[in-house]
Amino acid sequence: MKQLLSFIRKEFYHILRDRTTMMILLLMPIIQIILFGFALSTEVKDTQVAVLAPANDDASQRIIDKINASEYFNVVAKIHKTDEIRTIFRDAKAKLVIVFEDNFAEKLRHNGKAHILLIADATDPNAATSFTFYASNIIASYQQELMGENKNPYQITPEVKMLYNPQMLSAFSFVPGVLGMIMILICAMMTSIAIVREKEMGTMEILLVSPMKPIYTILSKITPYFVLSCVNFATIMLLSVFVLKVPIAGSFLSLVVVSLLYIFVSLALGLLVSTLTDSQQAAMLISGMGLMIPVMLLSGMIFPTENMPVALQYLSNIIPAKWYISAVRAIMIKGLGITSVLKEVGVLSFMGLVLVTISLKKFKVRLE
């Protein structure tokens, strides 16, 4: 019994003296509960809506007002021509465009029947399903009101059209997500563990005493994982095109450029993790828990970031995968060129530069 107790005490000493691991052990459950609690909701609030109402009559206006009044939607634009729909989606001004047919109110009054077309940006199928469903419900409730007033059978038929991803294939959304995930896994986690292993084994000291330049040590550590990531990228591309039948709608070259940039950011992240810690377990925990879970939950890979609490939305902005996944969605699925993802490219480049600068500085300090 005494032996057991002293052993338990010893284990506590280990944990208490290893601050990093302790912090992870203490903070991780909290972070996870928060993330799972909030991020799992598939409700989409404040979806941006554009409206095309050629007749501009009272019936369509009342529906627009109802939609705008709902917490799920914000009407952000009124357009006048069908050509503008494409621009709206391309510039990501709205996720949903509501199109009323010509002479909407008149048709409703005379024929008792009218049509509304809901065009959704379905690159994120989960979100698209949710918000088109809400919109249909709001339209249906207006129809109920109308029937209550006039005791006449009215019928408004909302038709749903999913843009970019007509079959609502979830593969369309998870391919970019998996890409974002694998790169982080390979580049950040494995790189950091590989570097930390050297420290743990004592071989890092030998490398530092040798005339090998520290930058070479870093580069030689990074190279295999860089190659591995490129192979992974190729495999995922081949699988998605030939097995999942997700075509690369945009330019393959832009996709490669964005992916290389993301690999660079991930490697820099791995390097940073390796400078922060001295043990493989800590490196694994930091990259596993600190990088992978946020990537899964906050990058928009599974759950749309739009429906998260504002604080988490801000947090999601510092996750490189979010920008990468958004860029890949734009290029691969929407078929846009590199010019339409300049913001993502800019953010990723900035992140990469900052991370590399910090980790190289830190790595040098380590030599002292």
Add this chain to the structure above:
Amino acid sequence: MNNTIQHNPNKVIIAENLTKRFGRFTAVDNISFEVEKGEIFGFLGANGAGKTTAMRMLCGLSIPTGGKGLVAGYDIGSQTELVKKSIGYMSQKFSLYDDLKVWENIELFGGIYGLKDKEIKTKTDDLMKVLNFEEERDKLVGSLPLGFKQKLAFSVSIFHNPKLVFLDEPTGGVDPITRRQFWELIYDATSRGITVFVTTHYMDEAEYCNRVSIMVDGKIEALDSPKNLKSQFNAKSMDEVFQQLARKSTRKAD
């Protein structure tokens, strides 16, 4: 004060008032000593006495806060790259890769020190013969007994023919017979003109050194041949000398 030390080809290490401070803590306090070419220099001290810090400065891993040092004729403050090229280093932790084969380890370190492929190959063949390792050549280092590994690690640390090799507690955890064999390798290296700078906790090993320095609380308290030190402290063994000096320490071992 004269800022430069005159280089003397017969002195492999010249340390003058070498000091390293971390914040308000002085790890190495104004030490001065010289190491002659071809000698085995024992660097002794209790844990926390500042041995490792001093050695790290001499290896070019740590920039001195004060004082000057020349290693193999190069300044340890400003010519660290040249210092690193001229030295070998073997740490107390096992310093080869367990998941690489014997010859792969040799090839790796030969490559790091810029040896040519052909040179590496012939030298590896010779080394395998000398160590009687020919059967182990293709084995993973991790599968070898500790004694084998230590001998191999030492051989690898002098594979590039450095002027000077630093051995940081090289024989920790090794049985007496292997330790004996290990010291034979050290003598063999000195006969080829390699200077050996060794730290150890085994006082019998201190007796094998040509000269020994003993560090207490960041200062060198004694420096002479084992024979002279014993007579100076009126002691029968190096252990007694060490005990007398170490007792003066006010610093806590870490």
